[in-house]
Amino acid sequence: MKLRLGWDGGNSKIKLSNDACLDDLCNIIEEVTGIKNSAQKLFGGYPPKHISATGAEPLKALGICSGDQVTCECIPGINGPSVQALQAQVGVALSKGVSMIYTPTGEQVTVTGVHHDDPPELYYTVKMRDGREKQTTASKLQEVSSPAADSVAAGAADSEWVCAICTLCNSPLVTKCNACETVRPGAVNSSAIAGESTRPTTQVGTVSRAELRKMPDDNSCLFHALCHLLDPTKTAAELREIVAVAVKSDAIRWNIGTLGKDPWEYVLFITDPKRWGGEVELAILSEHYRCELAVTEVQSGRMDVYGQHKRYPNRVYLLFSGIHFDAVELVEHNGTTNCQVCPNKTQSADVAVAALATNLRAQGAFSDRDTLRLRCKVCNQVVCGDYEARLHSGTYNHTEFVPA
Numbered sequence: 265m266k267l268r269l270g271w272d273g274g275n276s277k278i279k280l281s282n283d284a285c286l287d288d289l290c291n292i293i294e295e296v297t298g299i300k301n302s303a304q305k306l307f308g309g310y311p312p313k314h315i316s317a318t319g320a321e322p323l324k325a326l327g328i329c330s331g332d333q334v335t336c337e338c339i340p341g342i343n344g345p346s347v348q349a350l351q352a353q354v355g356v357a358l359s360k361g362v363s364m365i366y367t368p369t370g371e372q373v374t375v376t377g378v379h380h381d382d383p384p385e386l387y388y389t390v391k392m393r394d395g396r397e398k399q400t401t402a403s404k405l406q407e408v409s410s411p412a413a414d415s416v417a418a419g420a421a422d423s424e425w426v427c428a429i430c431t432l433c434n435s436p437l438v439t440k441c442n443a444c445e446t447v448r449p450g451a452v453n454s455s456a457i458a459g460e461s462t463r464p465t466t467q468v469g470t471v472s473r474a475e476l477r478k479m480p481d482d483n484s485c486l487f488h489a490l491c492h493l494l495d496p497t498k499t500a501a502e503l504r505e506i507v508a509v510a511v512k513s514d515a516i517r518w519n520i521g522t523l524g525k526d527p528w529e530y531v532l533f534i535t536d537p538k539r540w541g542g543e544v545e546l547a548i549l550s551e552h553y554r555c556e557l558a559v560t561e562v563q564s565g566r567m568d569v570y571g572q573h574k575r576y577p578n579r580v581y582l583l584f585s586g587i588h589f590d591a592v593e594l595v596e597h598n599g600t601t602n603c604q605v606c607p608n609k610t611q612s613a614d615v616a617v618a619a620l621a622t623n624l625r626a627q628g629a630f631s632d633r634d635t636l637r638l639r640c641k642v643c644n645q646v647v648c649g650d651y652e653a654r655l656h657s658g659t660y661n662h663t664e665f666v667p668a
Contacts, residue, residue, distance in 0.1 A: 265323065271297050271336040276526055286326065287319035293336050296520060305337040364405040366390060371438075373405075470597060470612035471605065474620040476583065477591040486541035486582075489591040493580040493603045494553045503549065504535050510548045518544070541589075546570040555604065558614070559584055560621045562630040567614065578604040581617045583624070586631035587667055592617055631667070638665040 265280045267289075278292050290301045306315040308328050315334075317326055328334065366373045376397060377389035388405065391397050479488040487500035495503075508531045511518040515527050523530045523544060533539050550557045550571035556579035557570040563586060569579070580603055581592035594613050595601050605613045624630065638653050639646050641664040647653050653665055 265330040267328070267330070268333045269293060269296065269336065270333060271299065271338070276520060280323070282324075282330075284323050285319065286315070286317055286321050286323065289323060289328075289334070290319065293334075295515075296526065297336060298516075298519060298521075299336060299338045303339045305339055307335040307337070308332060364390065364407060366392070366400065367404050367406055375405075470609055471594045471616045472597045472612075473595050474581065474613070474616040475593045475595060475601075476620060476624070477593055479588075479590050481588060483538050483540055486545060486589040489582050489589045490549055490553075490557070490580075492591045493582075494549075494555060501535075501537065503545075504537070504541075506552055507541075507545050507548050508535050510552065543570075550576075555580060556610075557582065558617070559589075560617055562586070562621050562624050563632060565618060565621050565625065567618070578606055579610050579613070580604050581613065583617075583621060585624075585629060588631075592620065638667060640665055 265282050265284060267278050267280065269276045269278050271293075276296055278296060280288055280292065287301075289306075290304055293299060293304060293306075294301055307313060308315050308326070315326060315328075362375045363372055364375060365371070371393050373390040373392055375388050376391050388400055388402070389397050390400055390405070477489075477492060479485040479492070482488075484500035484504075487503040490503060491498050491500060511523070511527050511531055511534075518527055518530070520526055525533065530544075534541070534545065546557050546559065547570050551574075554571075554574075554576050556572055556574075556576050558567055558579055558581045559570070560567045560581065561584050581594070583590045583592055591603070593601050593603055594605055594616065596609075637646055637648055640656060640660075640662050642662040643660070645656065647656050647665070656662060
């Protein structure tokens with residue numbers, strides 16, 4: 265018996281034996297969605313009707329047949345602490361549409377989703393200034409009107425500013441460059457008041473420039489780049505297998521809500537050499553190699569560091585054009601070329617990589633996600649830009665696109 269399962273976190277297809285009972289269905293739903301049996305409220309049939317029966321009741325006796333849709337709702341307060349209770353614990357009560365300050369970058373973001381997991385955990389989806397969405401916790405969000413946020417925004421203008429030292433384009437809400445920490449012109453700096461120099465100093469052994477190393481354009485560019493930087497003895501296929509093993513070994517963490525599809529389906533997806541890698545693979549491989557993976561987007565200059573704050577001994581750098589990953593090698597002042605840097609050199613390396621991204625952006629070496637034409641691999645419809653792709657995905661549940 266095959267059923268279609270829908271819940272607040274998405275949709276999935278599930279399989280049961282032909283003589284399965286309601287208990288069997290509830291157990292599979294708990295495994296897929298994380299919603300405990302006692303917290304499940306099930307609906308089936310058309311129009312959907314509440315399924316109220318004992319757990320031993322056969323599904324066929326309840327009128328549920330192969331191909332039917334079953335919808336599961338989570339009864340508030342039963343699957344763990346309520347959202348309100350978790351918000352009370354962290355001291356922040358947020359809802360969709362609220363504007364907050366994202367403290368890692370100092371930019372103002374909009375909350376687009378509030379999520380309640382089992383085991384109990386509260387996290388948020390926020391929309392960044394560049395239009396991308398990220399998941400974060402309350403500890404990284406501050407109210408726009410809070411004193412801490414006001415101190416960040418005190419010297420902010422209405423537009424982004426370009427650092428005079430490393431040319432990185434920064435948020436209007438930060439007073440120091442996110443890459444080299446050069447103080448924004450006109451901003452008050454405590455070190456300057458104390459008489460200290462605000463220019464970045466050149467230290468022996470620091471990085472002087474970054475060089476691009478092109479990777480094959482064969483849908484495995486991310487894995488080729490990480491092999492080059494972290495483990496030249498491995499192949500792209502072997503790194504894909506490392507990801508698959510990690511997903512299979514921790515089904516609670518790598519669940520359907522995080523992966524966007526069933527874990528078993530994701531394993532088949534990521535071991536297919538035609539499939540692209542992304543944020544999930546970066547997070548898993550950062551932990552596997554115990555190394556920070558810093559990815560800079562050429563179009564925006566934004567750098568995301570996977571494994572940050574975990575005290576890993578080294579950091580490597582990649583550039584992302586919008587549809588392709590390349591590796592970055594770092595040249596020190598003494599002429600030595602390295603793929604990895606230790607923590608005391610990341611500041612100079614960040615500046616060098618930001619300068620490389622700026623040069624590539626000036627050359628137009630990126631794919632603009634707002635105008636890039638994409639083709640849906642499911643229905644072959646062509647859409648223009650990230651917004652239309654998201655709209656198409658949300659309307660038809662089609663999630664795989666390639667450049668048209």
